[in-house]
Amino acid sequence: MNDEFEEIPLGAGELPAPADETSNSKGELPPAARRALTELLSRGALTSTGRAAAYEAIRLNRARIEAILNDLNLELILDATTGIAAIRAAESPDGDEGAHPLLRKRPLSLYDTLLALVLRRHYRDRENAGDAKIVIDVTGIQAALGPFLPLTKSDALERKQLNGALDRFREWAIVAPVRGVDDQFEISPIIRIVINLEWLDQVLAEYEQMAAKLTAEPESGDE
Incomplete structure (x- = not known):
């Protein structure tokens, strides 16, 4: 066969x-x-x-x-x-x-825009310093946002407002809480796509000038 x-x-x-x-x-x-x-x-x-x-x-x-x-x-x-x-x-x-x-x-509010900008700046600074994992705590975020408070028409950074913004950024995968550590967040590399470095410094400088001008206006009006 x-x-x-x-x-x-x-x-x-x-x-x-x-x-x-x-x-x-x-x-x-x-x-x-x-x-x-x-x-x-x-x-x-x-x-x-x-x-x-x-x-x-x-x-x-x-x-x-x-x-x-x-x-x-x-x-x-x-x-x-x-x-x-x-x-x-x-x-x-x-x-x-x-x-x-x-x-x-996702039209961002002014507050969310400012938060994105300070997070992107922090990411750049720590990346340039050689950090492999970019982390920021709530105190650092509040300090970075402080100079821009006049733009938000607020005298103080309300934690509730910041928490709400961070929740939105978590949903968008821009930040993630650090496990086992309260009030610390890891910034995702996605923020590199969200905000271009060439645009970052220019916009931050413009916002800082606007905030400084608003801060000075009441003083000039009292003269």
């Missing part, structure tokens, strides 16, 4: 590649990558330290995810150095950038 098929010993030829998370016969995203993309669209950004599995799924399926986002007029930002995955609206022909309906617009 003759065999119909020639037996191929192991190692004599290529074996079929095992199923993995990078593709399937239909060219669709595997489940883990679909979940990761859904999370990325919902959150706007994630990190390899905070969401390791999702980040890895996006990294492994980068080309396919970029193609999907391109169809939605979105761009993928994947920074292997900092471990950041983020999305942003691609520039449209009419210049309407950032208007895609899948991107949740």
